Amino acid sequence: MPVEFGVLGPVASWDSTGAQVRLGGPRHREVLARLLVARRRVVPVSRLVADLWEEPPAGAVGAVRTFVAALRQALEPDRPPRTPSRLLATEGPGYVLRPQPGAVDAWRFEEAVERAAGLGPGEAAPALAEALATWRGPAYADFPSAEWARAERARLTELRLHAVERRAEALIRSGAAREAVPDLDAHVTEHPWREDGWQLLATALYRADRQGDALTVLRRARHVLADQLGVEPGPGLGRLEQDVLRQAERLEGLPDGTAGGVADGAAGGVWSRAAAAYESAVPARSRARLETTAGLLRDLAVTSAGGLGAARQHRAAAVAAAERTGDVELTARVIGVYDVPAVWTRADDVDEARAVVKAAQRVLARLPEDAPDAVRARLLAAVAVESRGDALAEGALPLAADGPVREPWRLRAEHAALEAEGMARRLNDAALLAFALNGSFMQMFRQCGLAAGRDAVGTELVALSRAHGLVSAEVLGRLIRLQALSGLGDLAGADAQAAAVDSLAERHERPLAAVFTAWYRALRAALSQDTGAERDAYAQAVALLDGCGMPGFAAGLPALVRLAPVLRAGALPDPDAFAGADWGPYGPWVRPLLLLGAERPEEAREALRTVPRPPHDLMQEALWCLLARAAALSGEARSAARAAEELAPARHEQSGAAAGLLTFGPVTTYLTEAAATAAAGDH
Known part of the structure; x- marks a missing residue:
């Protein structure tokens, strides 16, 4: 490795022999540190000037260029004269530092913490100890008050504290x-x-x-x-x-490699005795059994794929049974107790979701005026969570080629989310607020480009959960952040969320979370442009779909994974290569491209004119990009104009990455193609 960089302590650099590089004065090191914070992205000269000086002097731009020239000489002393630097390059309006993978201590630390999350306690403890030993002091220690370093310094510090705690946990678990x-x-x-x-x-x-x-x-x-x-x-x-x-x-000792269950099978014995006691003490027709059943279904849903499927199967029956009692408040409690975190925005069972929402709406209409606000808020949150994607669409969906329409059912769901969140905040009820925020997240897909807003919801969920011990809600908040940060291109931030999710899932037995982090890591491999790593990572991710208990999530994804590199290369799908592919719910939006690939342009244009608008969920940007590409290639100006209009707010995102699953490439590529076709049609 020719040059290495250190930011976990004072900013430093070492050459290939391990000797420390003389970087120059404080301003030279600050320029280097600012470029390292950018993580291989271009920093405009104007930004460097603003970050280095509160009141820039007249020659600030020239000074920055002098600092960069000196850094190039220090970092690449053997570079031939007048040869462009590949390490510290001039690009566009500024400069970009491109260290080799693993050449920055902070990046190596993050990767080590992520790898340790997949190890058993006996291996994780020494791995984390080795990673923690790379810290030489506070991150970016030379610049403790620099505003440009504040967020990165805080993020790395939090990751270090997380690593300290996970190492201690691994030591405890390994005896x-x-x-x-x-x-x-x-x-x-x-x-x-x-x-x-x-x-x-x-x-x-x-x-x-x-x-x-x-x-x-x-x-x-x-x-x-x-x-x-x-x-x-x-x-x-x-x-x-x-x-x-x-x-x-x-609290007793656990052997190395265990998942944290109670020793010697004690849990099974306690369960059997408690269940027997409940069976004998609580009458079979008691209404208390319905509430107990609903709470049990909530816990069952987060334990495994089989548990999720069983909970979904029996939930509607429990709600219907509660309604048959005629007890409105009992029914409200049975519906509202099922606050299972929902991170995927396409309903697994549309009929079940519709039944629950209709029951909740009936109960809301019949609740007495003096019913507790918490009961009412939980019903509203249930409506918001279950009204995801197009699960409650009334009649045919609007066409993609038509103008945007505010559908009444969606407005009702958005209003339910806002009302539930407002009531939960007034009541200062942490668990209720977490449930309401889940509903708010589900309704934050009214347009493309809202990843930053969803990240804010995830950030609040994480803080709330950590303050009140709400493990499931913390997993949800971190998965929301993982998705949002992926779409926004903050992969380091998304990496940290994935590592935290894996750690929580292992400690608290939340196995389904690993499905989402595995898919994120496949997306990460795709963004690295390592074809082999991408292929292997997606093979592992696809394997997790079988029996994951989330059909709304799994259907059609394997086919989209195969399509993604074709689209990123600017090509059309080969009909023979995709013959028999199962597109699941995504078929209508893939079809125009398939027709173009089969050299049937008129049919493709007709498909564009009649396809419904993409659902308001995590895949909407990706599906609009499919339509934008098909409209551009077929010359369908009206559809191209609509796609460009919808994609404009997401112009800085990666297409599909906001779902944390896959990417078709930068949204701006598709937006530019569609806008050009729309403009040509206007003339």
Whole structure:
């Protein structure tokens, strides 16, 4: 590796012999650091000037060019004169630094943390220790007050703290709890607001046969959080304290490689005894059984693919049974308790979604005026979550070639989301707000290009969940952020979310989350333009679809994966290569391109004129790009104009990447093609 760079501490560089490169003065290092923050993207000279000086001097632009020239000489001393630099290049209006993969310590650290998420505890602990050892001080330590470094420094710091906690967890799980205690003690002293750190320290002490010290730590945590920081401790601390006092079995040591279940099969015995007691104590026709069943279905839905399918199968029956009792508030509770996080925007079972929404609307109309606001808000949130994609469309969908239409059913769903969120905020109910935010996310697809807004929802969900111990909602928030950041091109941010999701899924037994992170990593491989890695990653991702329990997610994706590289290359699909492909729900929007590939342009134009508008969901930008390409190639000006109009707000995104699954390439490519065809049609 010719040149390496370090930002995990003071900014530094080393040549191929390991000798430190003399970078020059503070301004030289700041220019280098600013280019490293950009992660291989061009930084305009004007941006560099604004970032380096609060009040730029008259010769600021010339000074920046001088700094860059000196850096080039320092980083590439053997480069022949007048030969363009490939490492620190001039491009367009500015400069871009292009280190080799793995040449920046921060990038290597991120990759190491991500890899460790897939390892067993015995392997993860040393891997994370090695990664953490690369830190030489605070990230970008030379520039602690620089605004341009603030977000990146905060992101890397958070990732480091996450790695410290995951290493400690791995040590505890692998039977080395005593080894984890010193670092965790220092960790919570330096970062007292991190409840995960306190809980890990108490668990490590307990597992090291120091029950009294574990209780002292938990009480100290409550004091520090409440009295010193003014933060209400989450429920996890209280539950752990009770477990320590009772010497709960779940706190006992686990062998290396286990997933965190209760030792010696105790869970099965407890379950059997409790179920038997419930069966004998609660009458068969008791209404309490319906509420218990609804809560059980909620828990079942997040445990496995089979659990999700079973929960979906029985949920509508539970709602119908509750309605038959004539008890409006009971029915409301049965509907509202099912706050299962929903990250995919196409309904798995349209009929079930429609039945639940209609039941919720009937109950809302019949709720007494003095019904608790929380009950009403949960019903509204259920309406918002289940009214995803086009599940509740009334009649035929508008045509893509026609102007945008605000459909009444969609307006009702958007209003339900807003009302539920507003009520949850007024009630200051964290779990209810998480459910309502899930509904708000589902309704944030009224147009293309709203990834930034969805990222804001995901960010709030993560913060809310971490403050209140809402694990499922945190997984949801991080998956929302993963999707949004992918669309916005912030792959480093998306990588961090994927690593966090995998860690949460392993610790809290949320196996379905791995389906989404596997697909994201396949997308990541596609964006790296490594054909072999892309092929292998998608093969693994597609394999996870079989039996994943999410038919609305799985249908048609394998065929789209095969189509993506064809479109990125600017080609048309070969009819023979795609003969028999199962396009699932995406068939209507792929068909015009297939017809063009079969040299049937008139039929393609007719298909464009009659195809419905793409659904308002995670795939809408991708499907509009398919229509834009087909309209441009067939000369269908009206369809091209509509596609250009819809895609304009997403011009800076990667087509399809906002779903966290695949990409057809930059949206701007398709937007430009469609706009040119539309303009030609106007003349």
